[in-house]
Structures are given as structure tokens and as C-alpha cells.
Amino acid sequence: MVSPAQAALRLSDVSKSFGPVVALRSGSLEVAAGSIHALVGENGAGKSTLVKIVAGVHRRDGGVFELDGQAADFGSTAESKAAGVAVIYQEPTLFPDLSVTENIFMGRQILGRMRRIDKAAMYAEAERLFAGLGVHIDPRRPALGLSIADQQIIEIAKAISLDAKVLIMDEPTAALSGVEVERLFTVARQLRDEGRALVFISHRFDEVFELCDTVTVMRDGSYIATRPIAGTSVAEMVALMVGREVAELFPKQEAELGEVVLEVTGLESTGVFHDISFSVRRGEIVGLAGLVGAGRSEIARAVFGVDPYEAGRVTMKGVAVPAKNPRAAIRAGMAFIPEDRRKQGLVTEASVAQNVAGVIRRGLARTGLLTRGAENRAVGPWAARLEVKTSALDAPARTMSGGNQQKVVIAKWLATEPDLLIIDEPTRGIDVGTKAEVHRLLSELAGQGLAVLMISSELPEVLGMADRVLVISEGRLTADLSRAEATPERVMHAATHGSQEVA
Amino acid sequence: MSAATIPAYARPVWRRVLLSREAAVIALVAVVYLYGYSNIPYFGDTLTLTYILIDMTTILLIALPMTLVIVTGEIDLSIASVVGLSSAVLGLLVRDGVAMPLAVLIALVVGVVCGLFNGFLVAYVGLPSLAVTIGTLALFRGVAVGLLGTEAVTDFPTSWTEQTSRIIGSTGIPTFMLVFAALAAVFIALLHFSPFGRGIYDIGLSTEAAEFSGVNVQRTKLILFVLTGTVAALAGIFYTLRFGSARGDNATGLELQVIAAVLLGGVSIFGGKGKLPGVIAGVLLIGVISSALRLEGVTVNVINIIIGLLLVLSVLSTSFLTWISDSVSRTKRSTSSH
Numbered sequence: 001m002v003s004p005a006q007a008a009l010r011l012s013d014v015s016k017s018f019g020p021v022v023a024l025r026s027g028s029l030e031v032a033a034g035s036i037h038a039l040v041g042e043n044g045a046g047k048s049t050l051v052k053i054v055a056g057v058h059r060r061d062g063g064v065f066e067l068d069g070q071a072a073d074f075g076s077t078a079e080s081k082a083a084g085v086a087v088i089y090q091e092p093t094l095f096p097d098l099s100v101t102e103n104i105f106m107g108r109q110i111l112g113r114m115r116r117i118d119k120a121a122m123y124a125e126a127e128r129l130f131a132g133l134g135v136h137i138d139p140r141r142p143a144l145g146l147s148i149a150d151q152q153i154i155e156i157a158k159a160i161s162l163d164a165k166v167l168i169m170d171e172p173t174a175a176l177s178g179v180e181v182e183r184l185f186t187v188a189r190q191l192r193d194e195g196r197a198l199v200f201i202s203h204r205f206d207e208v209f210e211l212c213d214t215v216t217v218m219r220d221g222s223y224i225a226t227r228p229i230a231g232t233s234v235a236e237m238v239a240l241m242v243g244r245e246v247a248e249l250f251p252k253q254e255a256e257l258g259e260v261v262l263e264v265t266g267l268e269s270t271g272v273f274h275d276i277s278f279s280v281r282r283g284e285i286v287g288l289a290g291l292v293g294a295g296r297s298e299i300a301r302a303v304f305g306v307d308p309y310e311a312g313r314v315t316m317k318g319v320a321v322p323a324k325n326p327r328a329a330i331r332a333g334m335a336f337i338p339e340d341r342r343k344q345g346l347v348t349e350a351s352v353a354q355n356v357a358g359v360i361r362r363g364l365a366r367t368g369l370l371t372r373g374a375e376n377r378a379v380g381p382w383a384a385r386l387e388v389k390t391s392a393l394d395a396p397a398r399t400m401s402g403g404n405q406q407k408v409v410i411a412k413w414l415a416t417e418p419d420l421l422i423i424d425e426p427t428r429g430i431d432v433g434t435k436a437e438v439h440r441l442l443s444e445l446a447g448q449g450l451a452v453l454m455i456s457s458e459l460p461e462v463l464g465m466a467d468r469v470l471v472i473s474e475g476r477l478t479a480d481l482s483r484a485e486a487t488p489e490r491v492m493h494a495a496t497h498g499s500q501e502v503a
Numbered sequence: 504m505s506a507a508t509i510p511a512y513a514r515p516v517w518r519r520v521l522l523s524r525e526a527a528v529i530a531l532v533a534v535v536y537l538y539g540y541s542n543i544p545y546f547g548d549t550l551t552l553t554y555i556l557i558d559m560t561t562i563l564l565i566a567l568p569m570t571l572v573i574v575t576g577e578i579d580l581s582i583a584s585v586v587g588l589s590s591a592v593l594g595l596l597v598r599d600g601v602a603m604p605l606a607v608l609i610a611l612v613v614g615v616v617c618g619l620f621n622g623f624l625v626a627y628v629g630l631p632s633l634a635v636t637i638g639t640l641a642l643f644r645g646v647a648v649g650l651l652g653t654e655a656v657t658d659f660p661t662s663w664t665e666q667t668s669r670i671i672g673s674t675g676i677p678t679f680m681l682v683f684a685a686l687a688a689v690f691i692a693l694l695h696f697s698p699f700g701r702g703i704y705d706i707g708l709s710t711e712a713a714e715f716s717g718v719n720v721q722r723t724k725l726i727l728f729v730l731t732g733t734v735a736a737l738a739g740i741f742y743t744l745r746f747g748s749a750r751g752d753n754a755t756g757l758e759l760q761v762i763a764a765v766l767l768g769g770v771s772i773f774g775g776k777g778k779l780p781g782v783i784a785g786v787l788l789i790g791v792i793s794s795a796l797r798l799e800g801v802t803v804n805v806i807n808i809i810i811g812l813l814l815v816l817s818v819l820s821t822s823f824l825t826w827i828s829d830s831v832s833r834t835k836r837s838t839s840s841h
């Protein structure tokens with residue numbers, strides 16, 4: 001354990017309330033210099049509030065907050081930055097039209113003679129920073145079009161140029177591919193070796209175990225435990241997080257496979273995916289694995305008809321489904337739960353009832369008129385069945401947690417009584433408890449004869465849930481593995497090498 | 504299988520209805536009317552009511568489809584020019600001896616075509632409606648003035664022009680209000696009691712999510728622009744017959760009055776929020792206040808200042824009311840959980 005004197009960052013019994021709502025009851029965290037410290041907990045455990053206090057977004061109500069042994073209290077993010085704290089968010093907010101260099105030096109441009117901005121010096125400094133991190137990004141290019149991974153690297157470069165002593169990374173890997181995660185980890189380890197203190201927030205345990213040396217678990221706004229990574233296990237961490245043992249994270253039951261529901265043949269979209277053919281049977285969960293950006297979501301979107309495709313055909317139960325027509329796909333029995341819940345899956349400003357009725361309402365308008373009452377009657381059972389936690393059906397979806405929002409999206413599509421469910425990243429940003437619920441539900445639905453096409457970047461999820469794993473690499477189908485054949489090594493090999501294992 | 508049932512509404516019905524923005528606007532109309540009725544000479548006359556309603560008819564009509572367009576997050580600034588164009592076309596046809604029913608029909612078709620043009624550019628080409636309709640505002644007006652030049656056609660058959668000032672019995676309500684009432688019923692059913700209307704709100708709140716739920720966003724927007732064009736043409740015909748004069752520059756600037764009334768009625772300019780009863784009350788509120796002030800001898804410029812202030816205040820009050828209702832429900836939630 002770290003003694004208080006040498007801790008780069010120390011929070012003890014920190015609390016924060018918003019009006020009468022307690023967001024953080026008693027948060028404690030002690031991070032040593034030269035260490036990568038994992039902070040884990042379910043959504044709503046208080047991690048974000050803790051981070052925001054350190055970042056100067058919120059001011060704590062009580063407790064101890066020290067940086068390098070000195071009492072700290074930040075009223076703004078500028079103060080925390082000046083004190084050597086940097087926070088790298090899941091999706092950085094850069095100025096897209098400015099160059100990479102201008103983004104790094106935003107607000108503190110290097111000035112030359114006559115107080116003119118010295119671009120040459122800034123470019124040179126940016127190049128030096130990138131070289132130090134061992135990455136290749138052109139400092140002169142605009143930030144627009146950079147991958148999220150590169151944007152995070154720019155945030156890190158900015159933090160280093162400010163000589164940040166404490167770096168907090170809030171779910172940085174959620175949107176990264178395997179290769180990008182590796183690069184981020186390399187950079188993180190280097191920063192650790194330079195003697196900086198790093199806090200790493202993630203829902204992915206494999207990453208926590210690979211990268212971090214210590215882990216602190218939070219639950220319900222309170223500190224629960226701190227353990228050295230070497231002396232703990234996934235099961236123990238999960239138990240600490242949820243306060244109970246989660247017996248099986250991915251409980252896929254065996255289900256009887258029926259006739260082919262979805263058949264995709266030779267699907268083609270120039271520069272996105274090429275010659276994709278596969279089928280999904282009744283009762284089967286087919287996992288679509290691969291790196292982020294490999295074209296998995298694009299394939300799903302094309303099958304559902306949100307995106308166009310140039311060649312190939314899609315059939316449902318033997319009947320051709322027209323391209324670029326989501327309504328026809330819905331009529332053919334498809335349901336699609338997209339990756340971006342808040343932008344695509346839900347109308348966040350609309351109520352739970354409006355969201356769940358979002359697709360079925362066309363069938364609810366008897367005599368041509370649709371009433372709130374008819375919608376509520378149709379929606380109620382689905383919301384109850386999925387155990388959506390909300391005070392009322394007319395509460396706006398934006399007030400709910402990620403897991404509950406996902407339940408609303410699932411309810412919306414189950415209400416259409418589909419034959420095929422396409423689900424893109426079913427558990428992204430969802431806490432462990434709800435995650436298990438979603439997995440159990442998918443398994444149960446497959447057991448009842450639903451065909452499921454599941455896209456997931458979490459390998460354990462794919463391997464645990466799928467009867468068959470299709471691997472996509474650079475827009476091509478590179479492997480079609482049965483449950484027995486699908487090992488992490490084979491899937492990762494097919495995802496990264498793109499060699500034709502099974503045609 | 505089924506767990507505890509979730510209540511349909513968080514708040515009891517009286518709070519949902521009485522504390523709504525619509526209820527506030529309707530109450531305000533009633534308050535101003537009753538105040539005028541007992542305090543302002545002549546305000547209580549049925550003739551005053553007739554004039555208020557006839558004056559507001561064009562705005563009332565166009566506010567219906569305009570509400571739907573604004574709820575999707577789009578806007579149509581070309582409607583006043585469509586009014587002018589349909590007026591000019593009607594005048595031109597009547598001057599050349601075309602029979603009235605056919606001339607009216609053609610003037611309506613002009614509105615449909617204008618709406619199709621706007622709607623195609625916005626929905627299918629994907630241009631921003633603000634830019635498109637600023638363009639067509641000038642374009643349609645230009646064509647209208649080009650058709651008739653500076654002349655005015657005034658020889659409309661009196662059997663038609665009289666219709667605009669006919670009233671129902673001794674109520675003071677113009678007969679043409681029945682046409683408006685029928686249209687209002689259709690638009691209320693469309694926006695508030697149909698799957699199509701739910702789609703309109705979804706588009707306004709999140710176009711992407713609407714698309715992923717199978718809402719045909721492009722077709723919906725096209726239909727709404729065609730509706731504004733058509734109803735604007737109908738308003739143009741009414742306007743022409745009411746003044747007995749077809750001119751290319753008829754109803755210039757009307758678009759801002761319509762939009763002001765729609766916003767006053769509680770529709771969000773960002774889309775996704777607002778109800779038609781509120782909008783209708785919003786138009787009537789402007790009509791009642793203007794009329795009351797005019798009878799009190801207030802000049803037009805001062806009336807405009809007051810209406811403008813009212814609009815700004817109403818937008819402010821919306822944010823204020825949201826803030827209050829949010830903090831009330833936050834307090835309630837926390838006290839009930841403790």
C-alpha cells in the first residue's frame with residue numbers, strides 16, 4: 001500500500017451532493033507516482049463524480065483532497081490543469097478545423113517576437129511530443145477526421161506538454177480497436193515509467209489486469225476496497241463491485257437451431273465491405289467479431305437498410321428484402337439495436353412510452369387514430385417484462401442510466417415481435433449487473449426461437465454468447481468459427497491478419 | 504414474466520393539463536378577452552370579434568402546417584410569398600376570364616407546386632430549410648410581382664367576395680371559421696393522434712433515431728412542405744377575396760407574424776416540442792391584444808413593440824417554467840427517496 005506522504009493523488013472520504021441528491025457518499029482513492037491505478041465500479045458508483053472533483057469540474061462538499069501531499073481544492077478546470085492534473089475522456093473534444101498542433105497549444109500558444117504566434121516552434125514542439133510518445137501523427141493536419149484513438153493521443157500530448165503529474169483516463173478504450181488499445185497501453189506504461197500517476201477507468205477487466213498494478217473498487221458512491229492487481233481475480237473484483245457473486249457473466253443456453261431466417265449473399269459496398277455472405281438460423285446467436293472500423297457495424301446497417309449497398313442480396317425467411325429501406329426490413333421481421341444508444345437507438349428527449357411505442361405505433365392506430373392510452377397499454381407489459389426502472393412511462397429517457405436506456409431500446413424492438421434481432425454492442429457502457437441481465441435476456445430470446453446477430457468488441461462476450469463467430473477484417477469475412485472452434489487466439493488472428501481461414 | 508406495472512404518468516392529470524404551456528396561453532387569451540369585454544368600449548361587440556377573427560384567419564390557417572414543420576426542426580419562410588403568388592395567379596386567371604372554381608383550383612395547385620419545390624430541396628437534396636426558403640421567399644415573390652406587375656385585379660364576383668365576410672347567425676363568428684375549424688381538426692388529428700404525428704416529433708428530437716425506427720424522414724418532410732404550400736395558397740385565396748384585390752405584393756412579411764404566433768403558442772424553434780391548441784391560442788392572443796390596444800387608441804408601432812416584448816417574454820418564461828418544474832420534481836424525488 002501507498003503511504004500518504006508519497007501519494008501523487010490522495011482523496012479520502014470525499015463527498016458530493018447535487019441539491020438533495022448524493023452523488024458521492026464517501027470516495028477514497030490513493031494513487032502513487034509511477035503507478036497505473038484502476039478505478040472500477042458499476043455505472044452510478046460515483047467514479048465520474050470523483051474524477052470531476054479532481055478535474056475541478058465540481059467542488060467537493062467534504063473530505064480530504066491532496067496532490068503530492070498538498071491540500072488541493074479546484075474551482076475550475078484551469079486550476080486543476082495548472083496544478084498538474086489532466087483528464088482524458090472517452091471522446092475527446094478537439095476543435096476539428098484547427099490543426100493538431102493548434103489543438104495542443106490552445107490558449108497558450110508559443111509566442112515569438114512582437115507577440116506573434118510562433119508556428120514553427122509549435123510544430124517543432126508537437127513533433128517532439130509525438131516522437132516522445134512513439135506515435136506518428138502529422139502535427140500540421142487538421143483534427144477533423146482523426147480517429148478517436150489519435151484524438152486521445154493528442155489529449156495525452158497536451159497533458160505532457162503541460163507536464164501533468166496525474167493523468168486520469170475515463171474509459172479511454174471503449175471506442176478503440178485492439179491495435180489502438182495496445183498503442184495506448186504502450187504510451188500509458190511509458191508515462192508510468194516517467195514517474196507520473198495514472199488513473200484508468202474501464203469496464204473491461206482484461207484490460208485492467210493487463211495494464212494496471214492496483215485497483216480501487218467503488219459501489220453506490222462509496223469506496224469499497226483497494227487491491228494489488230497481482231493478488232486479485234476477476235471474480236473477486238466483480239463480487240466487490242456488485243456486492244454479490246455473479247455466477248456466470250455470459251450464460252448462453254444451448255438452443256435448438258431452426259430454419260434459416262436471415263441469408264446474406266455477396267453483400268458489397270465499395271471501400272467498406274466486400275463479398276459478405278452468411279446466414280443466421282432460428283434460435284442461433286451469431287457473433288460478428290473484429291476490430292473497430294473493420295466494417296461490422298456497416299454490414300449490420302446495410303442489412304437493416306439504413307445504409308445502401310451496391311451488390312448482393314438480403315433475404316428474410318427466403319423472401320428478398322429491398323435495399324436502403326428500414327421500413328421494409330422491419331416489415332420483414334428485422335429489429336435493429338444500434339451501437340449509439342443515445343443518438344440512434346433512442347429519442348432521449350421523448351418519454352419511455354414514446355420510445356417503446358416508437359416502432360409498433362403504426363399498428364396501434366385503430367380507426368386511424370392513435371391515443372396515448374393505447375400506447376401506454378401496449379407499452380406497459382414490455383417495460384415491465386424487461387424490468388425497466390423508471391418512475392413512470394412518461395419520464396424522459398434521458399433521465400435514465402445507460403443500462404435502463406438499453407432495456408428501453410430492447411423493449412421497443414421486442415414489441416415488434418421480430419424474427420431477427422441485430423444488436424450492435426449490446427452492453428457498451430452498461431454496468432456489470434445489467435450486462436448479465438442483457439446476456440440472460442438474449443440467451444432466453446434465442447431459446448424461444450429468435451435469430452440473433454450480435455456485434456461486439458468484447459471478445460469474452462462474443463465467445464461466451466455466440467453459437468457461431470464470424471470475424472470481419474478490413475471489410476472481409478475472414479473466419480466462420482463454431483462455438484467449439486472459437487478461441488480468443490483464432491478470433492484475434494482472423495481479426496488482425498485478414499487471412500482466409502474458412503471461406 | 505411480468506413484474507410490477509409501471510404507472511403511465513408521473514404527475515396527476517390536473518397538473519399535466521393545467522400547468523402546461525398550452526393552458527397558460529389559453530388562460531391568457533381568456534383573461535385579456537374578459538378584461539377587454541368589461542373595460543374597453545366596443546370590445547365586447549360581436550363586430551369586434553368578427554374583425555379579430557377575419558384579421559387573424561390567414562395567420563390561423565398557415566400556423567397549422569407551420570407548426571408541424573417547426574416541430575420537425577425545419578422552417579418555411581416562403582409562405583407569405585406563396586400567399587402573394589397564389590393571389591397573383593388567381594387575379595391573372597380571373598382577369599383573363601377563367602371561371603372562378605377553376606381559377607381557385609389552379610391557385611391551390613400553385614401552392615402544392617411551391618411546397619413540392621421547397622420539400623424536394625430540403626428532404627431529398629438535403630439543403631437546410633432556412634436557406635432554401637429564404638431563396639424561395641424571394642423567388643416566389645419575384646414571380647408573383649412579375650405576373651401582375653404593379654397592377655391589382657379587383658373584378659372578382661361579389662358572390663365569392665361576400666363569402667369572406669359572412670357570419671354565422673348573430674354570433675359574430677365568420678362562416679369561414681368553419682373551414683378553419685375543419686382544417687384544425689385534421690391537423691390536430693395528424694399531429695397528435697396519428698403515427699405520422701409521432702414521427703414528426705421523433706424527427707424534431709432526433710432525426711437519426713427516427714430513421715433507425717423506420718420513420719420515413721424524407722417523405723414526412725416533403726409532405727409537410729407540400730402542406731404549408733397548399734394551406735398558404737388557400738390563405739392567399741382567402742386574402743384576395745377578402746380585400747377583393749389580387750396583388751403580387753399581398754401579405755408581404757406575413758411569415759414572421761406566423762412564426763411569432765407559433766412560437767408564442769409554445770412550439771420550440773429547435774423542434775420536437777409544442778402543441779396545436781397552444782398555437783391556435785397563441786394566434787388568438789395576438790389578435791385579441793392587438794384589437795384591445797387598437798380600441799384603446801394605441802398606435803400600430805406601439806402594438807408591435809408590445810407583441811414583440813410578449814414573444815421575448817414567452818420564450819423567457821418557457822425556460823423559467825422548465826427550470827421551476829425541474830427543480831420541483833428534483834426536490835420531490837429526493838424527499839420521497841429519503
